Amino acid sequence: MSNTDFVLAVEDLTVSFDGFKAIDNLNLYVDRGELRVIIGPNGAGKTTLLDLICGKTKASAGSIKFKNQEMTRLPEHMIVRAGIGRKFQTPSIYENLTVFKNLEVSYPRGRGVFGALCFKCDDAVQAKVDEVAGMIGLADCLDLEAGLLSHGQKQWLEIGMLLMQDPELLMLDEPIAGMSARERELTADLLNRICQNRSVIVIEHDMDFVARIAHKVTVMHQGKILAEGSMDKIRSDPRVIDVYLGH
Template sequence: MELMQGQQGVIFDGANVPAARRGHCELSIRNLSVSFDGFKAVDDLSLHIAQDELRVIIGPNGAGKTTLLDMICGKTRPMAGQIFLNDLNLTNLSDFNIVRAGVGRKFQNPSVYEDLSVAENLEISIPRGRGALASLFFRRTKVVKEEIRDMARIVFLDDLLDRRAGHLSHGQKQWLEIGMLLMQAPKLLLLDEPVAGMSPREREQTAELLKVLSVGRSVVVIEHDMDFVRSIAHTVTVLHQGRLLVEGSADEVQADPRVIDVYLGH
C-alpha cells in the first residue's frame, strides 16, 4: 500500500518496505471449471499464488490462460470451484466489486481511455471517488496531482501527461494501463501479455518494473515470450487444455519433456 501514497520516489524504495507492513495477500483457486458450449476451457484447476510472488502462466493457444484471468476478475463466471483472495470469496462478486476488493486486470489489447489524456486516465483510476457524487466532487488537490505525476514517472510517461492516450504508441499504452492498475493499489495484479508490441528496450524496462511491483502483492502474468518469462518469473505454471500440466522454475519447465511436447516444441 505504501506504493500508493504518492510520496516522491517511494515506489522504487518499495522493495525495502517489509512485506508484513503492506497487508497480506494471497490468491487461492480451488477446483475451478468452466466450459463454453461443451468445450472445457478450464478443467478442475487449482492454483495457489503467494504474497510477493510473480507467477507466469504459459501454454499453447486455447489452454485456458485468458479464461482463467477472466474468471478471477469476474468477467466470466466459473461453473464450479472457488476463488479466494485471502479470506474473501471472489467467486460470486460482481466485476467492479472484485476490483474494489483489490484485483487489477490488464487486458490483452491495451485498454486505455483514448479520448482522455494520460493524466486523466490515471486520475480516474484513483480508488477514492468511484461513486457518482464522489467523482463529481472529487478535488484535484496538490496531493492528487503529485500522485499522478509520480505514477507517470514510474511507468515512463512523465513527459506525456497531457498527451491524449489515443496518440500514444502501442508500448506506451501498455505502460499507461499498468500505471492505471497500480493507481488502484491492487493486492493482486493480473497482466495479460503486458509486453506485446514492445521494443526490446521497452521489454527490459517493463521486466524491471514488474519485478519491483510484485513486492507486497501477488502478480500473475500471461506471456509467450520465453526470454521475457525467464527474466521475470519466480514460478512458471504451464496450462494445457484447461488443466495444470507442470509447475516449476523457468529452467525446469523449459526442460520438461511434456512441456516441450505440447508447447515449446512446436
C-alpha cells in the same frame, strides 16, 4: 476449502461453454509478493482463467479465494475494490483523454455516482499521478492525449492505471505484445519493481522475457495445469516440451 496464507487460492475451478470445458478442475495458488507467469499454447485457457478471477466470466463450479474471501459471486467492480487489478491483452486506455486524466480517473476514490460528482483532484491524487507516471516513464507526456502514445507507451499507461489503485494482485495479459526489444527490457524492469509489495500474474509467450521476470511458472494445457515450478524445471519438463516449448 480451508483458509490459507495464499493471496490467491483457486480451487477446483471449472467453466464450461456449451459443454466445452475451457477450465477444467483447476487449482492454482499464488503467494504474497510472488510474480507468477502462466504460459501455454493458444486455447489453453490462460485468458479465460484471468477472466474468471476478475469476474468477467462466471465460474461453473469451484472457488476463487482472494485473501480468504470468496470472489466467484461478487460483481466485477467489487472484485476490483477488493484489490485485484486486471490489464487486458490489447491496450485498453481512454484514447480521447489525456494521460493525466487516464491516471486520475483510475484513482480509487469517488467511485460512486455522487462521490465522482464531488471528487476533487487534490494533492494526494496529484502526488500519486506523478509517482506512477514516473514509474511507467510517462512523466513528460501527462498532457498528451493518450491516443497519440506509441503502442508500448499505451501498454505502460494501462499498467500505470492499475498501479494507481494499488492492487494487491495484479494480472497482466501479454503485457509486452507488440513491444520493441528496448521496451521489453524496460517492462521487465518495471514488473520486477512493482512486484515488490504485491503479487503479480503475467500471461506471456516470450520465453526469454519469462525467464527474466518469473519467480515461478505455471504451464496450462487444455484447461488444466500441466506443470508448475521454477523456470529451469519447466524448461526441462518433457511434457512441457512436448505440448508447448517443443521442436
